[in-house]
Structure formats: C-alpha cells, structure tokens
Amino acid sequence: MNLFNVYPLQNITMERAAGAWVWDSQGRQYLDMYGGHAVISIGHTQPHYVQRITAQLDKIGFYSNSVHLPIQQELATALGRVSGKPDYQLFLCNSGAEANENALKLASFHTGRKKIIAFYRGFHGRTSLVVAATDNPKIIAPVNETDHIIFLPFNNENAVRECFKAQGEQIAAVIVEGIQGVGGIHVASDVFLQSIRACCDAYGSVFVADSVQCGYGRSGRFFAHDWTGAPADIYTMAKGMGNGFPVAGVCIAPHLPAVMGMLGTTFGGNPLACAAALAVLEVIEDQQLMANAAVMGDYLIHALQNIPEVTAVRGRGLMIGFEMVPEHSNIRQRLLHEAGIFTGEAKNNVVRLLPSLALSQTEADYFLHHFKQLL
Ligand SMILES: Cc1ncc(COP(=O)(O)O)c(C=O)c1O
DSSP states (O other): OOOEEEEEEEOOOOOEEEEEEEEEEEEOOEEESSSHTOOOOOOOOOOHHHHHHHHHHHHOOOOOOOSOOHHHHHHHHHHHHTOOOTTTTEEEEEHHHHHHHHHHHHHHHHOOEEEEEETTTOOOOOSSHHHHHHSOGGHHHHHHHHGTEEEOOTTTTTHHHHHHHHGGGGGGEEESHHHHHHHOEEEHHHHHHHHHHHOOOHHTTEEEEEOOOTTTTTSSSSSSSGGGGOOOHHHHHHOOTTEEEEEEEEEETTTTTTTSSSSOSTTTOHHHHHHHHHHHHHHHHHHHHHHHHHHHHHHHHHHTTOOOTTTEEEEETTEEEEOOGGTTTTTHHHHHHOOOOOEEEEEGGEEEEETTTTTHHHHHHHHHHHHTTTO
16 A cells, blocks of 8 residues: 655655754754644653653553543643633544634534634634635635635734624634744734624624644743733644644633533543643643743744844744745755755745744754854
C-alpha cells in the first residue's frame, strides 16, 4: 500500500528532536521556529512530558468513556485554573476540526438555529460543517456546501452588527479566531470581538472562540480572544494542548448545559491524551511559559520591525507573521536550506513563526542573526 499523497513535502527525513531543535537523518540540526505547525508548545521531548506519558502507559493507556476516568477531571481542574475559566465545562476530543464541529453542533442544539457567521480568511478545519465555515473553496467538497454559513469581513464590527440586525434570530453561532493563523496572522481587534459579544448577547447566539492555533498560551494569554476582556461562550483548543499528542478540547460556559448523549467520541479524553495535556499544563505553569511567550514575542516582533527588508509584522506572543520585500519572497526556503531554520507559511507568502513557548533568548537571537545574514 502507498500513502495517499496529499502533502507537498520538504525533502527532509526527521529523526529526533529536543527542545527547540530537530535533527534529520543526515544528522543536520535545525531550529524549529514552526513548532511542527504551532503544536509543540513546551518543547520537543520535554522530560516531564515524556515521563508522564510513559508512566501513564505503564498503568493504563486506554479505556472508553463508559467508565470513570479520574484523570479527565484532573485535566479539567488544571485547565480551569491555568486558563482562568474554572466554571467552564470540558468536552474532550481529538483534533481541532472535531472541537469546532462539536462547538457549532452544541450552539445549534442550544439555540435551535442553523445559521453560522464565519469570516473571510478564517480556517476552522476540514470536516463537514467547519470546512464549510472555512474561507477556502478548494477544500470544500460539494457534499460540504451549505447555505447555513454567512461569511463576513474580519475585523469589521459594522458588518457583524448589520448581519445581526437583518437575521439575528436565525444565528446559532459566530465562530472566529482570536488571531487568524492560516489566513496570514491577523489579530482580531478589541472592538470587533466586543461587538460579537454584544450581538450574541442581544440575540441569544453563541460566541465560539476558535483557539485551536492561537490558544493554549501562545499569544501570552491562555486564549488570544481574552486580550479584549470579552469572554466567549465556547473556546475550542487543540494544537498546543498535547505538545504533539493528538488531543483537543471544547471549553463550554456554564449556561450551556450538557444533555446525555448530545456529544460523544471513542478516543476523546483517553488516559494517555489526558496525561499528555496535563504534562503540558504543568510545564506551562512551572516554567511560566505564557509570560515567556509574551516577552519573547515582543522581542521578536520589535526586532523584525527594525529590519528594512521586512515590510509588515503582525501577531501577539509567539504567533507572529511577517512579509518581505519581493526580492526575498523565497526567504522561507533559504532559511530552511541555507540556515537550517524551520518556519511556517500562510496566505500571500506570509512567513509564520510558531515556535515552542519555551523559546529562549539565545534561540531567538540565533534566528534573528541567521535571518539577517541571508538579507
Ligand atoms: C484556527 C484553526 N482551527 C482549526 C484547525 C483544524 O485543526 P485540525 O487540523 O487539528 O483538525 C486549524 C488547523 O490548522 C486551525 O489553525
């Protein structure tokens, strides 16, 4: 059997990793400023993480959600504390798409409505309803097409207000990233998120904060949306949650009650996934990684703003996007092949930096030094 060939690959075979560094099969070392696509939150093969997953595997790796699994409540309690949402409820699943799918389903169950507001340039995943809510016609199969989604311009609070005025009674949910990732690192403005909150309150709709990429401390706060002080009804999370172990979650406000059988999953919340997610939270707390993300993010953003060949810098914490003058449009490939530095890409040739939240000053300087040398 061959692999179903859907990914354009770099010709690199990854063999091992530690902290912010990875090594290929030729023994070449790379600085990982991409975090395996915003997934590596506490650093590759972080010792406490490895130990906690290994110890859990020695005890019990899996049992289904038909019995008590106390580690799930342990995770919910820790997540409530670290995220500042102790009164929210946690539903565990396996991927970002699944978290968003469940969030929208829950909003529809709760309101009895069908319409969802989503935004241009947004990305919410590749499954049925969330791919329809993703502004990329190329990944929407005919079977996913639906007229339940209303696309509005991002950061345009008037468009949100007008839409609610016209059809607010039909809106089940608004889904929005706190910082658009795939769309090119665009930070949602305070007034935009506050107006979403106000409209959802006025019309009884559900505010879904897609925190799959921008959440779990990456922006310097647990949820990027919370920089505005306008809390969401539901936060979805995935990428950084398990530092590479597939685990995702839906944080649900107390006014959205659970009904037996409403949501469900086979693998979601399995003990190994919970051990991975707990290890991540413990390291985030112990090493104050949210504060580190804020400080290192400010440092990188400021340094990039002072490089003449960089034409735009956006982001918050360690979720940064920048654009280059046209002569350096191939900078990502050069960073990788000439300097051994992984970065990410986004729409319109934006370079994305999504390193581990434990990135050190030395590693940030290593990146800046080698980047400047290529210019
Ligand atoms: C903001 C956002 N939401 C949802 C997803 C989908 O997550 P997953 O690939 O785990 O399904 C992604 C993935 O990149 C994302 O960036």
